[in-house]
Amino acid sequence: MDAFICTACGTQYTPSSVAPLECLICEEERQYVPPRGQTWTTLAALAAGHFNSYRQYEPGVIGIGTQPAFAIGQRALVVCTPNGNVLWDCIAMLDPATVTLINGLGGLKAIAISHPHFYTTMVEWSRVFGAPIHLHAADQRWIMRPDPSIQLWNGETQQLLPDVALIRCGGHFPGGTVLHWAKGAGGRGVLCSSDIATVTTDRKFLSFMRSYPNLIPLSAEQVIGIARALESVQFDTIYGHYFDRVIPTGGKQILESSVKRYVAAVGGAYNNE
Numbered sequence: 001m002d003a004f005i006c007t008a009c010g011t012q013y014t015p016s017s018v019a020p021l022e023c024l025i026c027e028e029e030r031q032y033v034p035p036r037g038q039t040w041t042t043l044a045a046l047a048a049g050h051f052n053s054y055r056q057y058e059p060g061v062i063g064i065g066t067q068p069a070f071a072i073g074q075r076a077l078v079v080c081t082p083n084g085n086v087l088w089d090c091i092a093m094l095d096p097a098t099v100t101l102i103n104g105l106g107g108l109k110a111i112a113i114s115h116p117h118f119y120t121t122m123v124e125w126s127r128v129f130g131a132p133i134h135l136h137a138a139d140q141r142w143i144m145r146p147d148p149s150i151q152l153w154n155g156e157t158q159q160l161l162p163d164v165a166l167i168r169c170g171g172h173f174p175g176g177t178v179l180h181w182a183k184g185a186g187g188r189g190v191l192c193s194s195d196i197a198t199v200t201t202d203r204k205f206l207s208f209m210r211s212y213p214n215l216i217p218l219s220a221e222q223v224i225g226i227a228r229a230l231e232s233v234q235f236d237t238i239y240g241h242y243f244d245r246v247i248p249t250g251g252k253q254i255l256e257s258s259v260k261r262y263v264a265a266v267g268g269a270y271n272n273e
């Protein structure tokens with residue numbers, strides 16, 4: 001039996017003798033089935049034509065992404081702290097070089113994922129590194145490979161390590177989560193925002209969507225909710241979900257001005273421009 005992986009979103013399903021009929025993640029409006037139709041791969045087939053690449057952004061923050069790009073194309077982050085390392089978000093591809101590299105850094109204490117589009121092969125990562133997976137309970141229905149290593153958390157925040165916390169922002173998904181590392185960015189604080197708050201192409205703003213491929217916006221109320229969830233959190237650097245989507249400094253003010261601009265835009269501020 002193989003654990004089939006959807007080639008459009010990277011989600012891995014519980015092992016089965018034949019591939020699933022459809023990908024429930026891609027059939028929903030926040031993702032999409034490509035015009036060519038649904039196709040599947042396995043981790044072994046994926047590893048035959050892909051490898052992972054790495055980028056250190058600052059001491060203690062290393063990005064891991066796949067070459068050539070696979071599925072949604074996000075990169076994960078390894079956040080290295082004196083109390084242990086956290087894998088933030090996940091990617092489908094897991095190869096021996098990645099295992100060697102992460103074990104060289106001291107392994108993983110925990111895996112935490114912002115939302116279901118990045119659950120991918122989380123169970124494989126958990127087994128290799130012996131680390132639990134922390135997911136928000138509000139998105140439980142989107143877990144396509146249930147496993148004892150998955151620990152659902154409820155409420156608004158979850159402390160993973162003394163200086164690393166998960167914060168529920170909602171929006172893109174009800175359980176949409178960001179990671180805060182208080183000691184990152186030289187002590188000014190790091191926010192790993194994934195696409196719960198997306199770093200825009202000009203790297204000067206954040207924006208917010210229910211569906212990125214299908215361009216469905218969030219309401220003003222939802223985006224104000226994201227701002228509220230992060231109100232008391234201090235951070236300077238923001239890491240989005242792609243290798244090159246980073247706001248190196250001024251992140252706290254940028255969140256504030258971005259929420260203001262978004263709420264104004266959906267409220268009609270540009271109706272006559």
Ligand SMILES: [Zn+2]
Nearest residue numbers: 006009023026
């Ligand atoms: Zn899919």
